Amino acid sequence: MSASERRVWIEGIGLWAAHLPGWDIARAILRDEAGTPPAPAPRPVPALLPPNERRRAPDTVAVSQEVAHAACKAAGRDPRSLASVFASVHGDLAITHYMCETLASDPSLLSPTKFHNSVHNAAAGYWTIATGCMQPYTAVSAWHHTFAAGLLEALLQSTCNHDPVLYVAYDVEARGALATMAPSSGMLGAAVVLAPERTCSASWQVDWDSVSVAQAGGDGPHLRPGDNAMAACLPLLTALAREAPAQLALPLGTGLELHLRLLPLPQEPG
Amino acid sequence: MEPTGALPALPPHPTSPLSVVCFTATSAIGRGIAQTEIALRAQHSGLRRNDFGAAPVPSFIGRVAGIEAAPLPQPLARWECRNSRLAWLALLQDDFVDKVAAACARHGAHRVALALGTSTSSIGATEEAYRDLSSDGGFPEHLRRPEVHTPHSTTAFVQQALGLFGPCITVATACSSSAKVFAQAERLLRTDTADAVVVGGVDSLCDSVVYGFNALELLSPDPCRPFDCSRRGINIGEAAGFALLERGEDSELLLLGYGESSDAYHMSSPHPEGLGARVAVRDALARGATPAAAIDYINLHGTASQKNDEVEAKLVAGMFPARTHASSTKGWTGHTLGAAGILEAAITLVALHTGFMPGTLNCEQLDSACGPQIRLRESTSHVQRALSMSFGFGGSNCVLLFGRGGCA
Numbered sequence: 001m002s003a004s005e006r007r008v009w010i011e012g013i014g015l016w017a018a019h020l021p022g023w024d025i026a027r028a029i030l031r032d033e034a035g036t037p038p039a040p041a042p043r044p045v046p047a048l049l050p051p052n053e054r055r056r057a058p059d060t061v062a063v064s065q066e067v068a069h070a071a072c073k074a075a076g077r078d079p080r081s082l083a084s085v086f087a088s089v090h091g092d093l094a095i096t097h098y099m100c101e102t103l104a105s106d107p108s109l110l111s112p113t114k115f116h117n118s119v120h121n122a123a124a125g126y127w128t129i130a131t132g133c134m135q136p137y138t139a140v141s142a143w144h145h146t147f148a149a150g151l152l153e154a155l156l157q158s159t160c161n162h163d164p165v166l167y168v169a170y171d172v173e174a175r176g177a178l179a180t181m182a183p184s185s186g187m188l189g190a191a192v193v194l195a196p197e198r199t200c201s202a203s204w205q206v207d208w209d210s211v212s213v214a215q216a217g218g219d220g221p222h223l224r225p226g227d228n229a230m231a232a233c234l235p236l237l238t239a240l241a242r243e244a245p246a247q248l249a250l251p252l253g254t255g256l257e258l259h260l261r262l263l264p265l266p267q268e269p270g
Numbered sequence: 271m272e273p274t275g276a277l278p279a280l281p282p283h284p285t286s287p288l289s290v291v292c293f294t295a296t297s298a299i300g301r302g303i304a305q306t307e308i309a310l311r312a313q314h315s316g317l318r319r320n321d322f323g324a325a326p327v328p329s330f331i332g333r334v335a336g337i338e339a340a341p342l343p344q345p346l347a348r349w350e351c352r353n354s355r356l357a358w359l360a361l362l363q364d365d366f367v368d369k370v371a372a373a374c375a376r377h378g379a380h381r382v383a384l385a386l387g388t389s390t391s392s393i394g395a396t397e398e399a400y401r402d403l404s405s406d407g408g409f410p411e412h413l414r415r416p417e418v419h420t421p422h423s424t425t426a427f428v429q430q431a432l433g434l435f436g437p438c439i440t441v442a443t444a445c446s447s448s449a450k451v452f453a454q455a456e457r458l459l460r461t462d463t464a465d466a467v468v469v470g471g472v473d474s475l476c477d478s479v480v481y482g483f484n485a486l487e488l489l490s491p492d493p494c495r496p497f498d499c500s501r502r503g504i505n506i507g508e509a510a511g512f513a514l515l516e517r518g519e520d521s522e523l524l525l526l527g528y529g530e531s532s533d534a535y536h537m538s539s540p541h542p543e544g545l546g547a548r549v550a551v552r553d554a555l556a557r558g559a560t561p562a563a564a565i566d567y568i569n570l571h572g573t574a575s576q577k578n579d580e581v582e583a584k585l586v587a588g589m590f591p592a593r594t595h596a597s598s599t600k601g602w603t604g605h606t607l608g609a610a611g612i613l614e615a616a617i618t619l620v621a622l623h624t625g626f627m628p629g630t631l632n633c634e635q636l637d638s639a640c641g642p643q644i645r646l647r648e649s650t651s652h653v654q655r656a657l658s659m660s661f662g663f664g665g666s667n668c669v670l671l672f673g674r675g676g677c678a
Contacts, residue, residue: 121664140439
């Protein structure tokens with residue numbers, strides 16, 4: 001496959017964290033690192049769910065739907081028309097903690113709803129149910145390299161199927177004893193709609209390749225205290241916020257990187 | 271909830287076949303392909319009364335014998351847990367490690383990708399830590415290993431055990447996980463992102479799934495009876511399996527196509543008309559440029575749950591000719607969840623290689639929804655084209671189309 005075939009266009013972007021609540025606010029903050037973050041925003045309301053399910057929806061569902069919906073809206077795409085890739089380092093850490101704690105004390109009390117919400121594909125499943133989307137989704141993880149590995153799969157799908165793809169990456173706050181082994185703070189979600197052809201919604205051209213590098217990349221991004229496990233999404237989102245040509249090398253593993261060449265496209269006024 | 275799904279309108283274009291260079295599987299019916307085939311031919315079930323955990327719920331399970339006595343070799347000890355052990359046991363069968371080493375020598379280890387499916391990975395180790403928290407509320411010393419308390423644990427272990435340096439990813443879409451990795455491999459190979467891909471899946475018994483399916487009232491108190499009119503639910507099993515895929519059509523066994531879809535219906539119930547599953551079948555056949563009439567054998571999802579079997583039976587009755595031999599092998603292995611895709615792909619490949627098509631063990635009286643395709647007894651004939659179907663929680667469907675080379 002030639003280099004020109006490894007090219008997609010970004011049509012819509014979504015980002016949400018308590019201090020980066022939505023792409024418009026986040027873009028301004030990420031562009032100017034001296035900017036003051038606003039007061040932490042409350043958890044986004046998963047408005048696609050029926051009203052009686054919104055409050056008890058897991059954080060994974062709330063944050064992933066928020067950014068997925070925002071990216072589709074910005075792209076002007078009907079969510080039902082998009083295949084999707086959902087990536088999360090640890091999945092639903094709150095439910096994993098609940099499951100392990102309940103199993104250790106009294107397994108007979110295990111909630112059937114929490115159990116079926118414990119699958120790694122729960123956020124993706126709820127997204128397709130809420131939007132009525134029968135296109136395929138996948139749900140992936142690759143520990144420290146989850147963001148880049150999930151993005152690679154989304155790029156492969158868009159390139160191979162010649163269809164637009166929704167990529168959603170998220171993680172939530174770790175709970176209980178598990179937090180010492182799988183640290184993650186707050187909620188963070190990022191989403192992009194990738195298209196195989198340039199349309200009037202396209203805001204970026206992206207050339208991609210996976211490249212083996214002589215220098216061993218090590219174990220990948222290391223989290224600082226207070227980071228969300230999906231913090232590895234921020235270099236790409238920061239580059240997109242700056243709206244300038246950029247080249248990124250995202251670690252995919254030891255000695256392997258996902259190279260992205262980002263070119264902003266002129267926007268139609270209004 | 272009303273189904274609101276919009277059907278993907280057009281089937282995909284045909285794709286080039288891929289070579290299945292080699293494959294292996296380990297489950298309750300045996301270690302490796304030879305033992306698996308013997309148990310299938312002898313109608314020897316691997317199901318036994320549930321003896322897993324401290325207070326086993328009354329059901330049957332497909333437990334792999336000997337895991338407890340098979341620690342990992344010392345250089346891999348940081349990955350110690352039941353799921354890693356099961357993966358390692360499976361890797362040691364059918365010369366799989368040597369064949370992957372040969373692929374690394376041919377292409378370079380950074381050109382060999384890895385995509386594994388799992389539903390619960392090594393969560394058994396996290397459960398164990400919570401049963402044995404230290405006085406300060408932390409994990410016990412021997413389980414303070416972050417690498418086994420995350421969904422990617424088993425894939426990262428296999429990557430190290432095989433010495434692979436290509437793209438590496440875990441697919442966790444519940445019971446379709448290790449079928450979907452074949453689709454991912456096709457994309458990695460078609461785009462020249464890799465020259466070979468190790469695909470597979472590993473899921474081991476743990477309290478989360480045994481008590482979880484018990485809470486959903488989906489466990490059968492008896493050995494499971496797929497497609498039987500008086501079936502009472504599923505049995506949980508454990509398994510691991512792997513296959514090595516490369517471009518080209520040189521092998522006897524080929525991956526011809528795959529179809530993936532979503533039900534957009536319910537988290538733990540299939541779409542009542544199997545709408546998503548039908549799209550997955552349609553797309554697998556389209557990618558393989560194969561009409562439904564050409565399908566000789568189908569390894570069904572056939573979990574023995576009320577709803578899955580009813581929906582799947584109707585789908586098969588409506589889409590395939592009477593001569594297609596369709597059956598479920600869950601009566602041998604139990605439902606191995608995230609490993610079901612690779613285990614049943616391996617059984618499908620055995621059928622293509624030998625012509626032996628298993629029946630449906632434990633099923634005595636077929637559900638009235640079943641057409642003539644669903645067989646209680648085995649048969650043997652030339653098998654040229656075969657499907658393996660996997661459907662998971664969250665409405666994730668994946669259907670794989672395999673074939674024999676030399677007649678495409």
